[in-house]
Amino acid sequence: MKSVMIRKPGEIAVVDSPMPAEPEKNEVIVRIKAAGICGSDLHVYHGRSAFAAYPRIIGHELAGEVYQAGSLVSDLKPGDKVAIDPVISCGNCYACRIGRHNVCSSVKVLGIHVDGGFSQYIKVNAGNVHKIPDNIPWEEAAVIEPFTIAAEAVDRGRLSADDSVLICGAGPIGLAILQAVRRAGAKAMIMDIIDSRLERAKKMGAEKVVNTNNTDLVKAIMDFTDGEGVNLIFEATGSISVLELCVSALVSQAGRIVVLGYPRETARITPLDIMRRELDIIGSRLNRNMFPEVIEWIKAKEIEPSSIISHVFPMEKVREAIEMYDSEPEKTCKIVLTF
Numbered sequence: 172m173k174s175v176m177i178r179k180p181g182e183i184a185v186v187d188s189p190m191p192a193e194p195e196k197n198e199v200i201v202r203i204k205a206a207g208i209c210g211s212d213l214h215v216y217h218g219r220s221a222f223a224a225y226p227r228i229i230g231h232e233l234a235g236e237v238y239q240a241g242s243l244v245s246d247l248k249p250g251d252k253v254a255i256d257p258v259i260s261c262g263n264c265y266a267c268r269i270g271r272h273n274v275c276s277s278v279k280v281l282g283i284h285v286d287g288g289f290s291q292y293i294k295v296n297a298g299n300v301h302k303i304p305d306n307i308p309w310e311e312a313a314v315i316e317p318f319t320i321a322a323e324a325v326d327r328g329r330l331s332a333d334d335s336v337l338i339c340g341a342g343p344i345g346l347a348i349l350q351a352v353r354r355a356g357a358k359a360m361i362m363d364i365i366d367s368r369l370e371r372a373k374k375m376g377a378e379k380v381v382n383t384n385n386t387d388l389v390k391a392i393m394d395f396t397d398g399e400g401v402n403l404i405f406e407a408t409g410s411i412s413v414l415e416l417c418v419s420a421l422v423s424q425a426g427r428i429v430v431l432g433y434p435r436e437t438a439r440i441t442p443l444d445i446m447r448r449e450l451d452i453i454g455s456r457l458n459r460n461m462f463p464e465v466i467e468w469i470k471a472k473e474i475e476p477s478s479i480i481s482h483v484f485p486m487e488k489v490r491e492a493i494e495m496y497d498s499e500p501e502k503t504c505k506i507v508l509t510f
Protein backbone atom coordinates (compact mmCIF):
# COMPACT_ATOMS: atom_id res chain seq x y z
CA MET A 172 0.00 0.00 0.00
CA LYS A 173 1.02 3.63 -0.46
CA SER A 174 1.92 5.77 2.56
CA VAL A 175 3.26 9.27 3.09
CA MET A 176 6.50 9.01 5.03
CA ILE A 177 8.81 11.58 6.56
CA ARG A 178 12.10 9.68 6.26
CA LYS A 179 13.96 12.32 8.24
CA PRO A 180 13.38 16.03 8.82
CA GLY A 181 12.88 17.76 5.46
CA GLU A 182 12.46 14.53 3.47
CA ILE A 183 8.96 13.48 2.46
CA ALA A 184 8.04 10.66 0.10
CA VAL A 185 5.12 8.53 -1.01
CA VAL A 186 6.43 5.04 -0.27
CA ASP A 187 5.28 1.44 -0.59
CA SER A 188 4.69 0.12 2.90
CA PRO A 189 3.44 -3.27 4.12
CA MET A 190 -0.31 -3.81 4.62
CA PRO A 191 -1.25 -4.04 8.31
CA ALA A 192 -1.23 -7.58 9.70
CA GLU A 193 -4.53 -9.30 10.52
CA PRO A 194 -6.43 -7.39 13.23
CA GLU A 195 -6.27 -8.68 16.81
CA LYS A 196 -9.59 -9.37 18.59
CA ASN A 197 -10.21 -5.71 19.43
CA GLU A 198 -8.62 -4.10 16.41
CA VAL A 199 -9.98 -2.68 13.20
CA ILE A 200 -8.35 -2.04 9.84
CA VAL A 201 -9.66 1.13 8.23
CA ARG A 202 -9.30 1.99 4.58
CA ILE A 203 -8.45 5.70 4.65
CA LYS A 204 -10.48 7.91 2.32
CA ALA A 205 -9.48 11.42 3.42
CA ALA A 206 -7.05 12.98 5.90
CA GLY A 207 -6.35 16.54 6.98
CA ILE A 208 -2.90 18.11 7.00
CA CYS A 209 -2.16 19.72 10.35
CA GLY A 210 0.45 22.16 11.60
CA SER A 211 1.82 19.34 13.73
CA ASP A 212 2.43 17.24 10.56
CA LEU A 213 4.49 20.18 9.34
CA HIS A 214 6.39 20.22 12.64
CA VAL A 215 7.32 16.56 12.06
CA TYR A 216 8.33 17.34 8.45
CA HIS A 217 10.53 20.25 9.49
CA GLY A 218 12.07 18.46 12.47
CA ARG A 219 10.45 20.85 14.94
CA SER A 220 8.22 18.31 16.66
CA ALA A 221 8.86 17.86 20.35
CA PHE A 222 7.50 14.32 20.10
CA ALA A 223 8.26 12.63 16.76
CA ALA A 224 10.77 9.91 15.85
CA TYR A 225 11.80 9.04 12.27
CA PRO A 226 11.04 7.53 9.84
CA ARG A 227 7.39 8.34 10.44
CA ILE A 228 4.17 7.86 8.47
CA ILE A 229 2.37 11.08 9.41
CA GLY A 230 -1.35 11.92 9.58
CA HIS A 231 -3.80 11.99 12.47
CA GLU A 232 -6.95 13.67 11.04
CA LEU A 233 -8.45 10.56 9.55
CA ALA A 234 -11.63 9.31 7.96
CA GLY A 235 -12.32 6.13 6.08
CA GLU A 236 -14.31 2.94 5.98
CA VAL A 237 -13.93 -0.20 8.02
CA TYR A 238 -12.07 -2.81 5.97
CA GLN A 239 -11.71 -5.61 8.48
CA ALA A 240 -12.76 -5.96 12.13
CA GLY A 241 -11.32 -8.25 14.84
CA SER A 242 -13.35 -11.13 16.26
CA LEU A 243 -14.53 -9.28 19.37
CA VAL A 244 -15.55 -6.08 17.60
CA SER A 245 -19.33 -6.13 17.56
CA ASP A 246 -20.34 -2.57 16.70
CA LEU A 247 -18.29 -2.05 13.54
CA LYS A 248 -18.46 -3.95 10.27
CA PRO A 249 -16.73 -3.69 6.90
CA GLY A 250 -18.03 -0.72 4.93
CA ASP A 251 -18.97 1.39 7.97
CA LYS A 252 -18.03 5.03 7.54
CA VAL A 253 -15.77 6.15 10.41
CA ALA A 254 -13.51 8.83 11.84
CA ILE A 255 -10.45 7.84 13.90
CA ASP A 256 -9.47 9.32 17.25
CA PRO A 257 -5.66 9.51 17.12
CA VAL A 258 -5.09 9.48 20.92
CA ILE A 259 -3.63 6.31 22.47
CA SER A 260 -3.16 6.09 26.24
CA CYS A 261 -2.02 3.61 28.91
CA GLY A 262 -5.14 3.50 31.10
CA ASN A 263 -3.13 3.22 34.34
CA CYS A 264 -1.36 6.48 35.09
CA TYR A 265 -2.78 9.29 37.20
CA ALA A 266 -4.21 11.23 34.24
CA CYS A 267 -5.84 8.09 32.81
CA ARG A 268 -7.24 7.12 36.22
CA ILE A 269 -9.01 10.46 36.58
CA GLY A 270 -10.42 10.32 33.05
CA ARG A 271 -7.89 12.63 31.41
CA HIS A 272 -6.34 10.03 29.10
CA ASN A 273 -5.50 12.71 26.51
CA VAL A 274 -2.68 13.78 28.81
CA CYS A 275 -1.66 10.22 29.75
CA SER A 276 1.95 10.20 30.94
CA SER A 277 2.79 7.95 27.99
CA VAL A 278 0.23 9.32 25.52
CA LYS A 279 0.86 8.37 21.91
CA VAL A 280 -0.65 10.12 18.93
CA LEU A 281 -1.06 8.47 15.55
CA GLY A 282 1.26 10.09 13.04
CA ILE A 283 3.47 11.66 15.71
CA HIS A 284 4.71 9.07 18.24
CA VAL A 285 3.61 6.07 16.14
CA ASP A 286 2.84 5.66 12.46
CA GLY A 287 -0.28 7.49 11.38
CA GLY A 288 -2.86 7.45 8.68
CA PHE A 289 -1.54 9.15 5.55
CA SER A 290 -1.75 5.65 4.23
CA GLN A 291 -4.22 3.58 2.29
CA TYR A 292 -4.90 1.42 5.35
CA ILE A 293 -4.31 1.72 9.09
CA LYS A 294 -4.89 -0.69 11.96
CA VAL A 295 -6.17 0.80 15.23
CA ASN A 296 -8.04 -0.23 18.35
CA ALA A 297 -11.79 -0.39 17.86
CA GLY A 298 -12.18 2.09 20.74
CA ASN A 299 -10.50 4.75 18.59
CA VAL A 300 -12.97 4.27 15.75
CA HIS A 301 -16.21 6.29 15.65
CA LYS A 302 -19.08 5.72 13.26
CA ILE A 303 -20.21 8.77 11.32
CA PRO A 304 -23.37 9.37 9.29
CA ASP A 305 -23.30 8.22 5.67
CA ASN A 306 -24.09 11.68 4.36
CA ILE A 307 -20.91 13.37 5.63
CA PRO A 308 -18.53 13.95 2.70
CA TRP A 309 -15.10 12.35 3.25
CA GLU A 310 -13.29 15.69 3.29
CA GLU A 311 -15.50 16.95 6.10
CA ALA A 312 -15.14 13.72 8.02
CA ALA A 313 -11.37 14.26 7.94
CA VAL A 314 -11.70 17.52 9.87
CA ILE A 315 -13.73 16.09 12.74
CA GLU A 316 -10.43 15.75 14.63
CA PRO A 317 -9.60 19.49 14.61
CA PHE A 318 -13.14 20.13 15.84
CA THR A 319 -12.48 17.72 18.74
CA ILE A 320 -9.55 19.99 19.62
CA ALA A 321 -12.04 22.87 19.71
CA ALA A 322 -14.50 20.83 21.80
CA GLU A 323 -11.76 20.05 24.29
CA ALA A 324 -10.67 23.70 24.43
CA VAL A 325 -14.16 25.10 25.13
CA ASP A 326 -14.72 22.38 27.72
CA ARG A 327 -11.42 23.17 29.43
CA GLY A 328 -12.24 26.89 29.32
CA ARG A 329 -15.71 26.32 30.84
CA LEU A 330 -17.29 28.34 28.06
CA SER A 331 -20.72 29.77 28.79
CA ALA A 332 -23.07 31.76 26.55
CA ASP A 333 -22.51 34.93 28.62
CA ASP A 334 -18.75 34.96 28.09
CA SER A 335 -16.96 37.52 26.00
CA VAL A 336 -14.36 35.51 24.13
CA LEU A 337 -11.13 36.28 22.31
CA ILE A 338 -9.61 33.72 19.97
CA CYS A 339 -5.96 34.38 19.16
CA GLY A 340 -5.19 32.91 15.75
CA ALA A 341 -7.59 32.35 12.84
CA GLY A 342 -5.98 29.20 11.46
CA PRO A 343 -7.95 25.95 11.28
CA ILE A 344 -7.92 25.46 15.07
CA GLY A 345 -8.88 29.07 15.84
CA LEU A 346 -11.70 28.86 13.32
CA ALA A 347 -12.91 25.52 14.70
CA ILE A 348 -12.94 27.07 18.18
CA LEU A 349 -14.85 30.05 16.78
CA GLN A 350 -17.55 27.69 15.53
CA ALA A 351 -17.69 25.91 18.89
CA VAL A 352 -18.02 29.27 20.66
CA ARG A 353 -20.73 30.52 18.30
CA ARG A 354 -22.56 27.22 18.71
CA ALA A 355 -22.71 27.90 22.46
CA GLY A 356 -24.13 31.37 21.82
CA ALA A 357 -21.18 33.38 23.15
CA LYS A 358 -19.73 36.48 21.49
CA ALA A 359 -16.32 36.00 19.95
CA MET A 360 -13.65 38.31 18.73
CA ILE A 361 -10.75 36.86 16.78
CA MET A 362 -7.29 38.16 15.92
CA ASP A 363 -4.69 37.19 13.34
CA ILE A 364 -2.21 38.85 11.00
CA ILE A 365 -3.70 37.46 7.77
CA ASP A 366 -6.75 39.26 6.37
CA SER A 367 -8.04 36.32 4.31
CA ARG A 368 -8.27 34.20 7.45
CA LEU A 369 -10.10 36.98 9.27
CA GLU A 370 -12.53 37.19 6.33
CA ARG A 371 -13.28 33.50 6.83
CA ALA A 372 -13.84 34.19 10.54
CA LYS A 373 -16.30 36.99 9.75
CA LYS A 374 -18.33 34.63 7.58
CA MET A 375 -18.42 32.18 10.50
CA GLY A 376 -20.00 34.78 12.75
CA ALA A 377 -17.12 36.44 14.58
CA GLU A 378 -18.48 39.63 16.17
CA LYS A 379 -15.24 41.43 15.56
CA VAL A 380 -12.01 40.60 13.75
CA VAL A 381 -8.69 42.33 14.37
CA ASN A 382 -5.59 42.32 12.22
CA THR A 383 -2.91 43.06 14.78
CA ASN A 384 -0.53 44.21 12.05
CA ASN A 385 -2.55 47.39 11.72
CA THR A 386 -4.80 47.57 14.78
CA ASP A 387 -4.06 47.95 18.49
CA LEU A 388 -5.38 44.75 20.08
CA VAL A 389 -5.61 46.11 23.63
CA LYS A 390 -7.73 49.06 22.51
CA ALA A 391 -9.91 46.84 20.31
CA ILE A 392 -10.53 44.46 23.22
CA MET A 393 -11.37 47.24 25.64
CA ASP A 394 -13.81 48.75 23.10
CA PHE A 395 -15.36 45.33 22.54
CA THR A 396 -15.84 44.70 26.26
CA ASP A 397 -16.54 48.21 27.60
CA GLY A 398 -13.19 48.24 29.34
CA GLU A 399 -13.74 44.95 31.19
CA GLY A 400 -11.35 42.73 29.21
CA VAL A 401 -12.34 39.37 27.75
CA ASN A 402 -13.58 36.63 30.06
CA LEU A 403 -12.21 33.71 28.08
CA ILE A 404 -9.21 33.62 25.74
CA PHE A 405 -8.05 30.81 23.48
CA GLU A 406 -4.37 31.22 22.62
CA ALA A 407 -3.86 29.38 19.33
CA THR A 408 -1.11 31.47 17.71
CA GLY A 409 1.80 29.92 19.58
CA SER A 410 3.27 33.39 19.94
CA ILE A 411 4.96 34.14 23.27
CA SER A 412 4.23 37.85 23.04
CA VAL A 413 0.53 37.17 22.43
CA LEU A 414 0.32 34.95 25.52
CA GLU A 415 2.13 37.58 27.57
CA LEU A 416 -0.31 40.24 26.38
CA CYS A 417 -3.29 38.01 27.19
CA VAL A 418 -2.16 37.77 30.81
CA SER A 419 -0.98 41.34 31.27
CA ALA A 420 -3.62 43.31 29.39
CA LEU A 421 -6.45 41.43 27.67
CA VAL A 422 -8.13 39.10 30.15
CA SER A 423 -10.83 40.29 32.58
CA GLN A 424 -11.05 39.82 36.33
CA ALA A 425 -11.81 36.14 37.05
CA GLY A 426 -10.91 35.32 33.44
CA ARG A 427 -9.61 32.13 31.86
CA ILE A 428 -6.87 31.68 29.30
CA VAL A 429 -6.77 28.38 27.43
CA VAL A 430 -3.31 27.66 26.02
CA LEU A 431 -3.23 25.64 22.78
CA GLY A 432 -0.12 27.03 21.08
CA TYR A 433 3.05 25.33 22.24
CA PRO A 434 6.26 27.26 21.60
CA ARG A 435 9.25 26.16 23.67
CA GLU A 436 10.38 29.63 24.63
CA THR A 437 9.85 31.05 28.09
CA ALA A 438 7.11 33.61 28.62
CA ARG A 439 7.43 36.54 31.02
CA ILE A 440 4.28 36.55 33.13
CA THR A 441 3.76 38.50 36.35
CA PRO A 442 2.30 36.45 39.23
CA LEU A 443 0.57 39.60 40.47
CA ASP A 444 -1.46 39.66 37.23
CA ILE A 445 -2.60 36.10 37.87
CA MET A 446 -3.27 36.51 41.58
CA ARG A 447 -5.07 39.83 41.70
CA ARG A 448 -7.56 38.80 39.00
CA GLU A 449 -7.73 35.16 40.11
CA LEU A 450 -6.94 34.00 36.57
CA ASP A 451 -7.11 30.44 35.34
CA ILE A 452 -4.36 29.62 32.85
CA ILE A 453 -5.41 26.30 31.40
CA GLY A 454 -3.66 23.87 29.06
CA SER A 455 -5.65 22.06 26.39
CA ARG A 456 -4.20 19.14 24.48
CA LEU A 457 -5.71 16.72 21.96
CA ASN A 458 -9.20 15.56 22.95
CA ARG A 459 -10.82 13.63 25.74
CA ASN A 460 -13.38 11.41 23.99
CA MET A 461 -14.84 14.33 22.07
CA PHE A 462 -15.52 12.48 18.81
CA PRO A 463 -19.10 11.46 19.73
CA GLU A 464 -19.92 15.03 20.77
CA VAL A 465 -18.53 16.61 17.59
CA ILE A 466 -20.32 14.03 15.45
CA GLU A 467 -23.54 15.13 17.19
CA TRP A 468 -22.73 18.80 16.41
CA ILE A 469 -22.37 17.88 12.75
CA LYS A 470 -25.58 15.84 12.68
CA ALA A 471 -27.42 18.81 14.20
CA LYS A 472 -25.75 21.17 11.70
CA GLU A 473 -24.45 23.30 14.57
CA ILE A 474 -21.02 23.58 12.96
CA GLU A 475 -19.88 23.71 9.37
CA PRO A 476 -16.74 21.59 8.96
CA SER A 477 -16.39 22.35 5.26
CA SER A 478 -15.87 26.05 5.97
CA ILE A 479 -12.36 25.50 7.35
CA ILE A 480 -11.24 23.51 4.26
CA SER A 481 -9.42 25.53 1.60
CA HIS A 482 -7.94 22.82 -0.63
CA VAL A 483 -8.23 19.13 -1.41
CA PHE A 484 -5.30 17.25 -3.00
CA PRO A 485 -4.91 13.58 -3.95
CA MET A 486 -2.37 11.98 -1.60
CA GLU A 487 0.16 11.59 -4.44
CA LYS A 488 0.45 15.39 -4.42
CA VAL A 489 1.24 15.64 -0.72
CA ARG A 490 4.51 17.44 -1.36
CA GLU A 491 2.73 20.16 -3.36
CA ALA A 492 0.08 20.40 -0.65
CA ILE A 493 2.68 20.83 2.08
CA GLU A 494 4.65 23.39 0.08
CA MET A 495 1.47 25.38 -0.43
CA TYR A 496 0.59 25.16 3.26
CA ASP A 497 4.06 26.43 4.13
CA SER A 498 4.47 29.18 1.57
CA GLU A 499 0.97 30.58 1.05
CA PRO A 500 -0.69 31.01 4.45
CA GLU A 501 -2.89 33.77 3.04
CA LYS A 502 -4.40 31.32 0.52
CA THR A 503 -4.66 28.20 2.65
CA CYS A 504 -6.63 27.06 5.63
CA LYS A 505 -7.15 23.32 6.19
CA ILE A 506 -5.79 21.20 3.35
CA VAL A 507 -7.23 17.70 3.00
CA LEU A 508 -5.67 14.75 1.18
CA THR A 509 -7.83 12.12 -0.50
CA PHE A 510 -6.84 8.48 -0.76
Ligand code: MN
Nearest residue numbers: 209211232317
Ligand atom coordinates in the same frame (compact mmCIF):
# COMPACT_ATOMS: atom_id res chain seq x y z
MN1 MN B 1 -4.35 18.17 13.96
